[in-house]
Amino acid sequence: DAGVTQSPTHLIKTRGQHVTLRCSPISGHKSVSWYQQVLGQGPQFIFQYYEKEERGRGNFPDRFSARQFPNYSSELNVNALLLGDSALYLCASSWQQGRYNEQFFGPGTRLTVL
Amino acid sequence: TQLLEQSPQFLSIQEGENLTVYCNSSSVFSSLQWYRQEPGEGPVLLVTVVTGGEVKKLKRLTFQFGDARKDSSLHITAAQPGDTDLYLCAGAQRNAGNMLTFGGGTRLMVKP
Numbered sequence: 001d002a003g004v005t006q007s008p009t010h011l012i013k014t015r016g017q018h019v020t021l022r023c024s025p026i027s028g029h030k031s032v033s034w035y036q037q038v039l040g041q042g043p044q045f046i047f048q049y050y051e052k053e054e055r056g057r058g059n060f061p062d063r064f065s066a067r068q069f070p071n072y073s074s075e076l077n078v079n080a081l082l083l084g085d086s087a088l089y090l091c092a093s094s095w096q097q098g099r100y101n102e103q104f105f106g107p108g109t110r111l112t113v114l
Numbered sequence: 115t116q117l118l119e120q121s122p123q124f125l126s127i128q129e130g131e132n133l134t135v136y137c138n139s140s141s142v143f144s145s146l147q148w149y150r151q152e153p154g155e156g157p158v159l160l161v162t163v164v165t166g167g168e169v170k171k172l173k174r175l176t177f178q179f180g181d182a183r184k185d186s187s188l189h190i191t192a193a194q195p196g197d198t199d200l201y202l203c204a205g206a207q208r209n210a211g212n213m214l215t216f217g218g219g220t221r222l223m224v225k226p
Contacts, residue, residue: 041219042218043157045214056213088154090157092156103159
């Protein structure tokens with residue numbers, strides 16, 4: 001079975017631009033979460049979606065938005081990019097929003113903002 | 115201040131040595147997960163612990179969840195160069211919708 005897939009793998013943007021990152025969860029998984037990982041740090045939670053509804057949001061500005069589609073894939077959008085948005089963006093899927101919430105991560109999208 | 119404090123941040127040891135990584139918090143977690151991550155890749159789940167005092171073993175790796183479910187440790191016996199990676203702990207809290215909060219990570223280097 002395929003794992004979590006993300007596209008693109010790498011992206012270079014300039015300040016002020018907009019970016020859309022995409023994620024396909026493991027087949028059968030209904031929950032998708034997004035994380036930002038700045039170099040040298042642990043991942044920071046951005047969003048969680050379950051059954052196409054937002055179930056959680058981390059401490060990120062409104063420039064960050066996301067959505068989940070009927071096939072459970074997801075998009076993360078970032079508007080008005082800042083240099084500080086440069087990071088590895090990780091998508092994780094889990095079967096449900098359950099107690100143990102074991103999450104399986106994709107390879108990430110490396111975003112560089114110049 | 116991070117909710118989950120990992121220590122040490124960096125660890126450089128010789129092949130064959132033992133090591134322990136700690137993950138500490140003042141908060142209670144419903145579960146705690148350990149991941150390892152290669153540079154430029156996504157974290158890979160190693161283990162999930164859910165019961166206070168629980169111990170799980172994965173070959174040379176031993177994971178322990180504190181009795182009060184506020185802390186955890188990862189012990190590696192006879193480390194090998196292939197163990198070189200970033201190790202991350204992540205906790206889920208029921209009153210936070212079971213979203214994962216990650217520690218800052220421990221970068222381990224095992225020299226041959």
